[in-house]
Amino acid sequence: MRVIFLDTVFEGLEKAFVLIFSLDREVLSITIFTLKITGTATIISIAIALPLALLLTLRDFPGRRFIISLANLGMGLPPTVVGLWVSLMLWRSGPFGKLGIMYTPAAMVIAQTVISTPIILALSTAALQQIDKKLRWHIMALGATPLQMLFLMLKEARYSLMAAIMAGFGGAISEVGASMMVGGNIQGYTRVLTTAIVLETSRGHFDMALALSFILILLAYAATLWLTLLQQRRYRNVYY
Amino acid sequence: MRFFKKPWLLASAMLVLVFAVFLSGCGGKGAKSAQTEASTSGSGAANQEGSTAPAPENRELILSTTTSTQDSGLLDVLIPLFEKNTGYRVKPIAVGTGQALAMGEKGDADVMLVHAPESEMALVEKGAAINRQLVMHNDFIIVGPASDPAGIRNAQDSVDAFKAIAEKQALFVSRGDDSGTNKKELEIWKKAGIEKPEGKWYQSTGQGMGATLDVASEKAAYTLTDRGTYLAKKEKLQLEILKEGDPSLLNIYHVMQTNPDYVKKTNPNAARMINAEGAKAFVDFMVDEKTQKIIGEFGKDKFGQPLFFPDAGKDESSLGK
Structure with a gap:
């Protein structure tokens, strides 16, 4: 058993190197497509979550805590549940069936946006709320316009905000349930890294599945590394 | 340039730029490939003698x-x-x-x-x-470990084989996902006089055929599979064909x-x-x-x-x- 396992892993490693460095067209296009889908979903999530997070931090209004609790709940939203709900909405027999976007990249962007928005919202609200209130009073006392105030707050919390965005990106790029259900895993059209891994595994092509999994890990690591380096740079500056 | 002294600003700007490129690339490429697709399918149809396949309205x-x-x-x-x-x-x-x-x-x-x-x-x-x-x-085949604990190799047909598995309480892995294969399996259980197989020996994965074969192989269990999936994965499985060639399969x-x-x-x-x-x-x-x-x-x-x-x-x- 152990020998078979090792064989599979080494074969997978070998094949992964060949596929990645020969710039295999299928692998390359799946990778680029994955980045496009998740990148688009992340940008939309940022556009929704950041203004909302600022609002939740700066204004007290009825339902504020309720929204924050919903965002916290949404952080753990299982992607398959999102997939099911979005499917029911977008199928022809559903309320938005007329749009005809089920089994298209657009449907996948919608599903991933639903997954990553609560993550970014909850984490960035927490980040903004950690800014010392006295700092805000100082800024206001120095005569800053509201817009300058918002900018300074975002700047103050920049590292935590970037971590929030990366967490949202990571949550969306690694989910498989929703992409499978609303995208349909159609070759050359809606196939992303995670759904391709599921398919290749069930086909028994473990080498191809492993190759794709290495790329996915590499992407996730690149994002994390970038963030870590940025954060550590700040600390180095402090100790200089 | 104050901008370049702020690495996080620069990095964020680059991130936005990269995404913007992706986005624009997305739309542009999509439209282009759709065009080339349409033109190739058009010419493909034209090349085929006799068959006039005008591009359908709803593609x-x-x-x-x-x-x-x-x-x-x-x-x-x-x-x-x-x-x-x-x-x-x-x-x-x-x-x-x-x-x-x-x-x-x-x-x-x-x-x-x-x-x-x-x-x-x-x-x-x-x-x-x-x-x-x-x-x-x-066709479906019944696969299981080479040791064949329930002795189904000698069974007359698939129904007999299932009866033997149930009697010996030998481990059986079912897909349990309401798939065609799963329905077929339940049909055979019914014919074998077992309305609803249950017990420690009967396990349901709720997954596709490929994954279910992996589970059966790991647990040295019997399972019902289609021949195609089994052949495709045969090398990675420790399962053998134990019963085949029955019209009900x-x-x-x-x-x-x-x-x-x-x-x-x-x-x-x-x-x-x-x-x-x-x-x-x-x-x-x-x-x-x-x-x-x-x-x-x-x-x-x-x-x-x-x-x-x-x-x-x-x-x-x-x-x-």
């Missing part, structure tokens, strides 16, 4: 099918051919038979390629499915269209979106002589034996005899 066609057709790779051969011949763009959605049939009934799919004859007939009788045609068959595939008139009764919006013309073209394509020949050849080069046997035009009751 998109949703095919709900079972994981077995996708996992075996058969669809990867047939669909590009169909697209080239007719100009349609097929979206194959590979799910369990239960969902594949439900999608057809609700009008979420245009055409179905499935293998659960009894459930299919239920849809046809209801009027939800029309134009049902026999396409092909492959046939896995029969039909293709059928969604009936817009049926869907209209409950959901006129969905009914309007059904691509009935494309569905009919796909049914015709699947039973076409040339396609049938390709089906009969598929898998021979890789496994030394075909994975599917073409059956168009035959009588279903004559199969396996």
Whole structure:
């Protein structure tokens, strides 16, 4: 058993190197497509979550805590549940069936946006709320316009905000349930890294599945590394 | 330049820039590839003598099918051919038979390629499915560990084999996902006089055939599988074919269209979106002589034996005899 396992892993490693460095067209296009889908979903999530997070931090209004609790709940939203709900909405027999976007990249962007928005919202609200209130009073006392105030707050919390965005990106790029259900895993059209891994595994092509999994890990690591380096740079500056 | 002294600002700006490039690339490429696709399919049709395939008005066609057709790779051969011949763009959605049939009934799919004859007939009788045609068959086999603890190698047929497994309480892994294979398995249990198999020896994975075979192999258990998936994964499994060649183990595939008139009764919006013309073209394509020949050849080069046997035009009751 152990020998078979090792064989599979080494074969997978070998094949992964060949596929990645020969710039295999299928692998390359799946990778680029994955980045496009998740990148688009992340940008939309940022556009929704950041203004909302600022609002939740700066204004007290009825339902504020309720929204924050919903965002916290949404952080753990299982992607398959999102997939099911979005499917029911977008199928022809559903309320938005007329749009005809089920089994298209657009449907996948919608599903991933639903997954990553609560993550970014909850984490960035927490980040903004950690800014010392006295700092805000100082800024206001120095005569800053509201817009300058918002900018300074975002700047103050920049590292935590970037971590929030990366967490949202990571949550969306690694989910498989929703992409499978609303995208349909159609070759050359809606196939992303995670759904391709599921398919290749069930086909028994473990080498191809492993190759794709290495790329996915590499992407996730690149994002994390970038963030870590940025954060550590700040600390180095402090100790200089 | 203050900007460059702020690494996080620069990095964020780069991130936005990269995404912007991706986004613009997305739209541009999509439009371009659609154009080239249309032009190649157009010229492809023109090249074919006699067959005039004008680009259809509604090009998109949703095919709900079972994981077995996708996992075996058969669809990867047939669909590009169909697209080239007719100009349609097929979206194959590979799910369990239960969902594949439900999608057809609700009008979420245009055409179905499935293998659960009894459930299919239920849809046809209801009027939800029309134009049902026999396409092909492959067969189920009972696989298990070489040691064969229940001794099913000597069983008369599949029903006897299942009886022996239940008597010995030998471990059996079921898909339990309402798929065609799962339905077939339950059918055999019923024939063996066991209404609802349960107990420690009967485990349900709720997953596809490939994953279920992995589980059975790890646990040294019996399972019912289609031959194609087993052959494709054989090298990685510690399972052997223990029972085969029984007419009740046939896995029969039909293709059928969604009936817009049926869907209209409950959901006129969905009914309007059904691509009935494309569905009919796909049914015709699947039973076409040339396609049938390709089906009969598929898998021979890789496994030394075909994975599917073409059956168009035959009588279903004559199969396996």
